[in-house]
Amino acid sequence: MVTIEEALNSIESQDIISKVETKPLQEVLGFALSEDIIAPFDMPAFDNSAMDGYALCGLHLEYKIVGEIAAGDVKEVPLQDGEAVRIFTGAKVPSSASAVMMQEKTKVEGDTLFLDEMPKAGQSIRKKGAELQKGQLVLQKGHVLNPSSLGLIGSLGLETVRVFSKPNIHMITTGNELVKPGQPKQEGQIYESNSYAIAGALEQFGFQCAQQQQVKDDFEETKKSIQKSMGTCDVLIVSGGISVGDYDFVKQALEENGVQELFYKVFQKPGKPLYFGRRDNQFVFALPGNPASSLTCFFIYVLPLLQKWSGHKDLGLPWYEFPLQHAYENRFDRPSFLKARIASDGVEILDGQGSSMIQSMALGNALAFVELGQKFKKGDLIKCKLIS
Structure with missing residues (x-):
């Protein structure tokens, strides 16, 4: 024993x-990467607007509106000091722009733009490479792919990845x-x-x-x-x-x-x-x-x-500690995994701890662990693994 x-x-x-395979991005949820993912380019790949509003050249309270830039436009719009362009979230910001002002803090009369407050240099501009820079480690080998991981990898232009089978x-x-x-x-x-x-x-x-x-x-x-x-x-x-x-x-x-x-x-x-x-x-x-x-x-x-x-870096269900809702003493003759339920006010050891009894496990959401002869007072922390 x-x-x-x-x-x-x-x-x-x-x-x-372990075995390795290449799979389409839409089929790898829950798989672990078999190699590092490296950024193939800067992300964002260009300066872009964080919101709908106006890209401004110079820091003023009044501008002349000279155009519009939608998300996906690839044109470069040159701006002179005192000029502005209508811009939308994710659109490329002109290289001469000093800031972006959200539309809620502006007023337009004809082709003149008035701001409710003085802009600050660089505000509401997502700078090139602010999240990732070309060559940077994005996700490590062994990372288990979750929905956010899939979105991140997709944003890097990768349609397949190498994963552990x-x-x-x-x-x-x-x-x-x-x-x-x-x-x-x-x-x-x-x-x-x-x-x-x-x-x-x-x-x-x-x-x-x-x-x-x-x-x-x-x-x-x-x-x-x-x-x-x-x-x-x-x-x-x-x-x-x-x-x-x-x-x-x-x-x-x-x-x-x-x-x-x-x-x-x-x-x-x-x-x-x-x-x-x-x-x-x-x-x-x-x-x-x-x-x-x-x-x-x-x-x-x-x-x-x-x-x-399957190539995971972290093995097993993680341990957590929760306050016990009631006193408990392990009267079994061995260390025990107890069927338990975790709620907002702590953990409850459930009735029906027999090895043949599964209803208490169905009603619970955790296994609480107690050493041989261990005693707990109400409010003491007890180690648990979440199982649902």
Whole structure:
């Protein structure tokens, strides 16, 4: 059995051969850059107006209007001292302009412009290169692309980018007692839910489950299903069958498929019977079958591995600290990840902490962490990871 820290170190220290691909800009949301993005030109590429108004030559209260410049006009309009041109947001500012005055602070009579206040040199002009200069580092390798990143890259004129590929993920759920939702259920059976929860968690963080299988608690069937998935996948997630019962065949089936155990069992609650293994550049997580345990292990352990495989710089969900709404003492026999809900006035530890209870996780939005025997008073800060 390993500690939480040892398990995470094992995952994060894995040497992974990541794949790289070139993709269109509209298809890379959530991908990590495989190379730095360097500015190919200054941004803005030219002095432009920050607002609708008038470009002014010289600093006066009265000007003669000599023309108009719209956004996208490429002409150069020469201005003499005391002259002004009507200008619109984003339009190129004449090189001889001293400032831009917003239209709300002006009055026009014929071709004469009157200002309500004295302009200041350079006001409302976005200077060339003010945001980025040619050759400047824009985004680093490993940056995970968000909507703003896509807009920024598009503004640099790039229609494709080089990114790390995401892993091909397969999932196997095990259990004689499992019945697919929508099918008739007999006494002693339960509806299978972990595949939906894990697939949803994958999608939440930008990953997809390419293939799902459900197998009975049968050694040969389990072994064959693992063999089939290991033929094509990068990461295999197995749900259930990893404990020490007479019908838990997953660990042996993985060994017979050439998977090297990296750790088995973590000193925590829930999710103690967690398995992590590797075969060449393929990785396997065997998660506990209890729903809350399975999801907790995904958030804490599976996600960092998927992120590392995908080239992310930052691994795992970040830690935050929030004041506790009530006193709490960890009476479990292990460090624990607790289902919790964060609101504006702090964090609440929810009822229903059993490893088989998933309603409290559905109603919550965080996992709060408590050490073995740790006690909290109302208002004490508690470490949390946001899961939704």
